[in-house]
Amino acid sequence: MSDVSAVIAQAWAQMSGWEVAAVILAIAYLLLAVRQNSLCWYCAFASTAIYTALFWDVQLLMESALNVYYMAMAIYGWWQWRHGGQQDSPLPVRRWGIKQHSLTFAAIAAITLVSGTLLSRYTEAAWPYVDSFTTWASVITTFMVARKILENWLYWMVINSTSIFLFIDRGLYLTALLLVSYLIISIFGLINWQKDYRRQYRQQPAYG
Template sequence: MSLDGVLGPLRATAFTAFGAETSWMEVVGFVTGALCVWLVARQNVWNWPIGIVNNVAFFALFITAGLYADAWLQVVYVALALYGWWSWLRGGAEHTQLTVSRVTAPQWRVVLVVGVLATVALTSLLSAATDSTVPFPDAVTTVLSLLATWGQARKKLGSWWLWITADLVYIPLYAYKGLWLTSILYVGFLALCVLGLRSWRADLRARTAA
């Protein structure tokens, strides 16, 4: 069966919101995305396989919406999800379960440098090689999301701040592209990220006190 044959039913309209048609693939992305972030906040390892389903749905959705960097970002997410899955189970000391830790000052400096350089490079690439109408927002959210996913895979508390920053850009970006359900989803993501930050911080403080 061809790719169009597989994606055809998912591209069909599920309902219309705010005058824009919402596809079934966006619905799948909404449900799996919300569940994934909720599980991350609870430090449940099942967030990783559910996240992979979410990545597949969003890849198809973003390609059709012309958000090319966000689309191919989903492929990288799958690789990071496999790493994160292993890391949470065996990435701690002596191959034990990983625990929450803070991002060190040197790590933040690396994140800043990599983030700025990668955003500039990706913005230039999208402007020159694609018909993207939002090269900079597409690039900056892609870079922030990759850095946040790395931090999430290592259970770094600071990863939540990167997700929060990315979500604040994603919400108006998806609304501008007519992806209203996804935009609403990212409002939910923002709230879940705040809860996740508080939950992970409490866990870290409890273990430090112990």
């Protein structure tokens, strides 16, 4: 246990001021998202902008490109949350039916299979299929957050749990610890959004 603590302390000491800022903003984004506060998207945009530059600087080009996508989704999510409801009203919490989730599962599985196969054949990537799953599932789930789909929190629980295993295996203990906090926050997000959904749509069917 002391060895793990020492590794975490060393990793923390090596973090740049920009990386610390990005982490703080990412946590702020989640906490505000739990409360359905559209200010969360400002935090998301700032955090992902920092990560875009940080990943590019260390030549993690795909991670940098992924964060460019997250920046675009921050703008889209802000607009949707404020104007995506009926008659330009704030977007309410909604649910997907079995059909939508089935198509989503199929899409994630298909893209993961293709991406994982390419990574395993042409690169030395660690855990290519697991890495592909967490990446593509995160891309799709971010869109679900922007559309205020209730079940996004369940998706994040699976993604974060898988990512924790991945980062521990790679020795990224500080990042794994950060995702433990994400996992806990996701539980509260599901509870709060579900309460709001039941209040607004108690007698209405799930949206398609």
